[in-house]
Structures are given as C-alpha cells and as structure tokens.
Amino acid sequence: xxxxxxxLGLCAMPSIAQADPVVDQAVAQLxxxxxxxxxxxxxxxxxxxxxxxxxxxxxxxxxxxxxxVVVKTAPYKSIxxxxxxxxxxxxHASAKGDGKPVFFNIGAIHGNETPAAEASIEFAYDVLIxxxxxxxxxxxxxxxxxxxxxxxxxxxxxxxxxAGCPCATTGGVDLNRNYPFGxxxxxxxxxxxxxxxxGSEPEVKNTMEIVQRNQVVSLLTQHTNSRAILYPGLEIFxxxxxxxxxxxxxxxxxxxxxxxxxxxxxxxxAHDYETxxxxxxxxxxxxxxxAVTPETVGGSSTCNRASATNKAGKAPNYVNCTTGDYTGFVxxxxxxxxxxxxxGHAMRDALRSLKAGERPSTVMDFEQLKQAVGFPAYYAEExxxxx
Ligand SMILES: [Zn+2]
Numbered sequence: 001x002x003x004x005x006x007x008l009g010l011c012a013m014p015s016i017a018q019a020d021p022v023v024d025q026a027v028a029q030l031x032x033x034x035x036x037x038x039x040x041x042x043x044x045x046x047x048x049x050x051x052x053x054x055x056x057x058x059x060x061x062x063x064x065x066x067x068x069v070v071v072k073t074a075p076y077k078s079i080x081x082x083x084x085x086x087x088x089x090x091x092h093a094s095a096k097g098d099g100k101p102v103f104f105n106i107g108a109i110h111g112n113e114t115p116a117a118e119a120s121i122e123f124a125y126d127v128l129i130x131x132x133x134x135x136x137x138x139x140x141x142x143x144x145x146x147x148x149x150x151x152x153x154x155x156x157x158x159x160x161x162x163a164g165c166p167c168a169t170t171g172g173v174d175l176n177r178n179y180p181f182g183x184x185x186x187x188x189x190x191x192x193x194x195x196x197x198x199g200s201e202p203e204v205k206n207t208m209e210i211v212q213r214n215q216v217v218s219l220l221t222q223h224t225n226s227r228a229i230l231y232p233g234l235e236i237f238x239x240x241x242x243x244x245x246x247x248x249x250x251x252x253x254x255x256x257x258x259x260x261x262x263x264x265x266x267x268x269x270a271h272d273y274e275t276x277x278x279x280x281x282x283x284x285x286x287x288x289x290x291a292v293t294p295e296t297v298g299g300s301s302t303c304n305r306a307s308a309t310n311k312a313g314k315a316p317n318y319v320n321c322t323t324g325d326y327t328g329f330v331x332x333x334x335x336x337x338x339x340x341x342x343x344g345h346a347m348r349d350a351l352r353s354l355k356a357g358e359r360p361s362t363v364m365d366f367e368q369l370k371q372a373v374g375f376p377a378y379y380a381e382e383x384x385x386x387x
Contacts, residue, residue, distance in 0.1 A: 076202035111156015116222035179282035228265035299341035
C-alpha cells in the first residue's frame with residue numbers, strides 16, 4: 001500500500017491534518033520516509049523515450065544496481081513480435097521464493113499514453129536513488145518486491161496508438177477492455193475493440209501471468225489524462241466491491257493526498273464512466289489485492305494528449321506536463337493553465353467527489369467532509385464485513 005501511495009509522487013505532507021485512520025496511517029508512513037521534493041524527473045530525463053530506449057535502459061539500471069534490479073522477459077511477445085521486458089526491484093532481487101508481497105505497476109497499456117510509460121520508469125529511478133541515500137527507503141525493499149512494466153502495449157507505444165495490433169486498421173483491440181472479468185458485459189466498448197475472447201491478447205496475458213505468479217497485493221495501471229484515481233467496480237449494476245469499506249476508498253484518498261492533493265477525480269471507475277474488461281476489476285476480483293487506475297497529466301488543455309499539437313508531437317510537452325505532474329513542480333515559464341492544473345487543488349475536492357461524483361467549488365471543514373463522502377456509511381459497511 002505504501003509503495004502504491006508513493007507511486008504517483010514523492011511529495012511533501014498534505015496540509016489537511018486529520019483524515020480517516022487508514023488515510024492517516026498511509027500518509028504518516030509516507031511522511032516518515034522523509035522524502036525530499038523533486039524539481040525534475042529522478043533520472044534527469046526531459047524527453048520521451050522510444051520503446052527501444054526504454055528497453056535498453058532496463059539493462060543499464062540492472063547493471064548499476066546488480067543486487068536490486070533484475071530484468072525479466074514477459075512470456076508472450078506482442079502481436080507484431082516485440083519482446084516485452086520488465087523490472088523486478090527489491091533487495092536481493094534475484095532471490096526466489098522470498099514470499100515478499102508485490103507492488104505491480106503496469107504502464108502504458110494504452111500505447112499513446114506515453115507519460116504513463118515515463119512515470120513508470122521514473123518511479124523505478126526514484127525508488128533506487130532514494131534507496132541509495134535513504135535507509136528507510138532501502139529498508140522498504142527488504143519487505144516489498146516492486147515489479148515495474150513501463151510499456152505494456154509495445155506495438156501501440158511504437159505506433160503511438162491507443163489500441164494494440166493487428167495494426168492494418170485504425171481500430172484494434174483496446175487491451176484495457178480485454179480482461180476476463182466482466183468482459184462479456186460489453187459496456188463502453190465495441191465488439192471489435194474488446195478482443196476475440198476474454199483475456200485473448202498476448203499483452204494482457206503477460207500482465208495476468210505476472211499477477212498469477214506473484215503475490216501482488218497492490219497494483220497500479222497508469223493512464224492519462226484526467227488527474228484521476230479510479231478504483232473498482234467498473235459497472236454500476238455490479239455493485240460496490242466488498243473491500244471498498246476496508247481501505248479501498250481510504251487508499252485512493254491517501255494517494256490523492258500523497259500527490260500534493262492534485263487529483264480531483266477520485267471515485268469508483270463506474271462513476272467516471274462505465275466500462276468492462278479493465279485491468280483493475282479483473283485483478284481485484286481475482287486476488288482481492290488493491291488495484292487502482294491513476295490517470296496523470298490531465299487538468300490542462302495544454303497537456304491534453306488529444307489536442308492537435310500534442311497529437312502532432314506525439315505527446316504533451318514533457319517538462320511542463322509529464323515532469324510537472326510527476327514532481328508537482330511547475331516551471332516558472334509554464335503556461336497559465338499548467339500552473340492552474342498542477343498546483344492548488346485541495347484534498348477536499350477529491351474527498352467530496354468520492355460521494356458526489358462531482359468536483360465541488362466550496363470549502364468544507366473536515367467534519368463536514370467526512371459526512372459528505374459517507375465515512376459513517378462505510379464504517380457501518382466495514383463492521384458488516386468484519387470477521
Ligand atoms: Zn488509458
């Protein structure tokens with residue numbers, strides 16, 4: 001949970017002091033690490049990586065950190081035959097059967113969401129750099145294995161398209177609608193885009209096998225661009241996940257907190273928009289581990305990947321959008337809408353949106369907030385599920 005909470009930004013403590021006890025604990029643990037704020041990407045990167053550059057960098061990281069990084073090859077090649085690699089990061093990384101719980105980060109399952117790949121590799125740098133200088137971070141790696149798959153959809157990343165291949169047509173399979181859980185409900189996706197069968201695509205099989213072969217207790221699937229933290233379920237009629245009251249909501253809130261309160265679209269995915277066959281529902285219902293979809297690099301028209309400029313440039317501006325979002329640091333010469341997007345969003349917006357499904361403009365005190373987001377209701381639900 002802590003690793004997941006840290007994944008989106010190694011930032012300062014939030015300004016609101018009290019929250020739900022689980023939130024308090026997660027935020028306090030994050031704060032206890034004593035992480036310093038960033039003004040640039042951990043690796044120093046200022047441009048998007050190609051697929052080949054990314055893959056080569058895994059080897060460089062492993063060579064520089066032989067005890068802590070192992071490069072693995074995913075079992076299935078992409079439709080176009082690309083070998084997909086990923087990183088395993090922990091102290092004594094090559095040890096087998098150590099039983100460590102796993103935090104699994106899935107980057108860029110939508111190939112054109114390139115900042116999601118960048119955030120994923122940069123978090124690996126962040127962890128390793130901090131582990132070198134901060135004993136508390138190093139100690140975390142005695143307890144947790146971090147599996148990092150920065151580019152899941154290799155063909156899509158190379159071609160800068162959302163879907164996977166075959167790529168003869170403009171359609172293709174939306175890999176984040178291909179997972180077996182809820183696949184048949186066909187919500188929010190065409191027959192063609194959801195794939196020929198539940199879990200049919202090799203890139204999806206790769207992520208599923210990693211979950212099946214490891215004790216994944218916390219999973220993030222990185223997307224752009226909405227400044228969102230979305231958790232299961234995907235369908236309104238499927239109801240609320242039983243664990244919503246056991247920390248899910250709290251985790252989402254803590255993560256929003258940990259990102260300098262910049263994330264304002266925090267809710268169950270069904271109330272963002274309904275879909276089927278996404279990563280988080282399958283992962284959650286298969287393992288009951290936390291599975292969350294963060295969407296980064298949103299909140300600014302300048303950083304919208306769908307804009308004509310960004311489409312032509314194949315990604316939003318790296319330093320202003322991707323770096324700005326990851327670090328929380330807004331460059332002095334950034335456009336006005338970037339400054340608005342990357343600073344000053346209060347946690348209370350995110351909290352209230354959990355219940356109301358909307359972003360409020362008014363400011364409430366914390367007692368009001370707890371009522372507004374339904375804390376009493378889910379404490380009652382928690383009591384119901386307690387064993
Ligand atoms: Zn996406």
